[in-house]
Amino acid sequence: MTRVLVTGAGGMLGRDLLAVLATRGDLKVTAATRADLDVTDAGAVHTAVAGHDVVFNAAAWTDVDGAERDEAAATAINGDGVAHLARACAGHGARLLHVSTDYVFAGDADTPYAEDAPTDPVNAYGRSKLAGERAVVRFLPETGYLVRTAWLYGAHGRNFVTTMLDLAATRQHLDVVDDQHGQPTWSYALATRLVALADAALADRAPAGIYHGTCTGQTTWYGLARAAFTLAGLDPDRVRPTTSDRFPRPAARPAYSVLGHDRWAEAGLPPPPDWHDALSDAFASPTAPAPWKVA
Numbered sequence: 001m002t003r004v005l006v007t008g009a010g011g012m013l014g015r016d017l018l019a020v021l022a023t024r025g026d027l028k029v030t031a032a033t034r035a036d037l038d039v040t041d042a043g044a045v046h047t048a049v050a051g052h053d054v055v056f057n058a059a060a061w062t063d064v065d066g067a068e069r070d071e072a073a074a075t076a077i078n079g080d081g082v083a084h085l086a087r088a089c090a091g092h093g094a095r096l097l098h099v100s101t102d103y104v105f106a107g108d109a110d111t112p113y114a115e116d117a118p119t120d121p122v123n124a125y126g127r128s129k130l131a132g133e134r135a136v137v138r139f140l141p142e143t144g145y146l147v148r149t150a151w152l153y154g155a156h157g158r159n160f161v162t163t164m165l166d167l168a169a170t171r172q173h174l175d176v177v178d179d180q181h182g183q184p185t186w187s188y189a190l191a192t193r194l195v196a197l198a199d200a201a202l203a204d205r206a207p208a209g210i211y212h213g214t215c216t217g218q219t220t221w222y223g224l225a226r227a228a229f230t231l232a233g234l235d236p237d238r239v240r241p242t243t244s245d246r247f248p249r250p251a252a253r254p255a256y257s258v259l260g261h262d263r264w265a266e267a268g269l270p271p272p273p274d275w276h277d278a279l280s281d282a283f284a285s286p287t288a289p290a291p292w293k294v295a
Contacts, residue, residue: 002202005030005052005094007037007085008059012157013099016191017056019287024195034059039081042088049088054198057085057098064103064125068251071124079131086139095143095201096136097194102150102182102214104130107254114260115210123251133210140208145201147194147213150257151224154187155287161279164225164239165232165291178222178241182257183214186278188285193272206267212259215275227276231283232292 004021008014010033021029030052037048039059049055060078061067067074082098089096103126104119121127136144153159161184167174190213200206219227226236244253261271273281283292 001026001028002054003028003030003052004198005032005049005055007032007039007048007055007057009033009036011058012154012159013152013187013191014058015156016154016188017058017194019188020191020195039084040076042084045081045084046088046091049085049092049094052092052094054202055085055089055094055096056194056198057082057096060099061125061128064123064253065250067125067128068123071128074124074128075131078125078128079135082132083135083139086135086144089143090139095145095198096140097145097147097198097201098132098136099194099213100133100146100148101126101129102148102257102259103254104133104148105254105257107256109256109258112258112260113212115212115263122254125251142208143201144208145197145206146210147190147197148210148259149185149190149213150259151182151184151214152187152190153184153282155282155285155289156187160184160221160224161228161282162289162291164228165234168229168232168234168238169291173238173240174225175240175242175246176222176225177244177247178220179243180253180255180257181218181220183216183218183259184224184275184279185213185215185272186282188282189215189273189278193269196269197267200267200269206269209263211263211267212261213272214259214261215272215278216261217275218258219275224279227279231280
C-alpha cells in the first residue's frame, strides 16, 4: 500500500487533496496540518517524512502583501521549509510533489509561459517561492515534481470567488481590475491533477521537474467575477472593469500570469481543464459554499 503524507492539510488545497485521496482504497494517508508539522523545523520534517512513499506539499506562506513586509518569514516557510522537505524526501526515498506559483515569473510576457521559461519574480512572495523551487531541483533532481498554480479558489477558506459573492450581498456594483491576465484554477481540480501525477510518477511514467497546474484558457479578474456572478444567478453587469492602479497594494502583481501545459503529455496525462468548465463544476459541487448557490 502506498503511504502518502499531505503537508498543509488544513488549507484550501490540502483539504481538497485529502478529499481526492479518500476516494482511493490503495493508499495510507497521513494528514499534517500547520499545528501538526512546522515545516521550518528540519528535525520534525525529517521524522514526519519517514515511512512515506509520496509527499504532497501544500504548506505555504500565501499572504502576498505580508511577504512584502516580512520576506524573511515568508522565505523561512516557502524556501527553507521546502528545502527541509526535499532533503527529508531524498533521505527517505520519497517522491515530493511541491506546489509553487506563477509569481516566479515577471508577468511581462504576451504568450503563455512554458515550464522552462526564465524566472524573474517581481515581489517577495515570488522570490520566496522560487527559493523553494530551487531546493527541490537541487535535492531531488530525479524524484522532485514542481507544480505551479495560480488564481486558486475553492470551497475551503477565503479566495477571490467567495469574496466577490460575499460583497455582492452588500454592494450594488463591484469595480474589478481588468488589466491582469491569468487562469482561475479550482483547488479540487488541481488536487485531482496532483494525485494523477503522483500515480504516474510512482509508475515511472512521469519525468521529474516542472509542471503547470493551472486551468487552461485565460481571463482577467473582471472576467472571473462576471463568470462567478452569472453562475450564482446574479447580474454580471453589476461588475465593472477598472485598472490595477485604482487598487495599490504593497506587493507588485504580475500583469500576465498565463502558463503553458505541454509537460503533461510527457507523463501521458491530459492537460488541466478549461477554467470555464472547472468554475461550472465548482459551483455544481456538493461542497460549494452557500454564497455560490443560486438563490
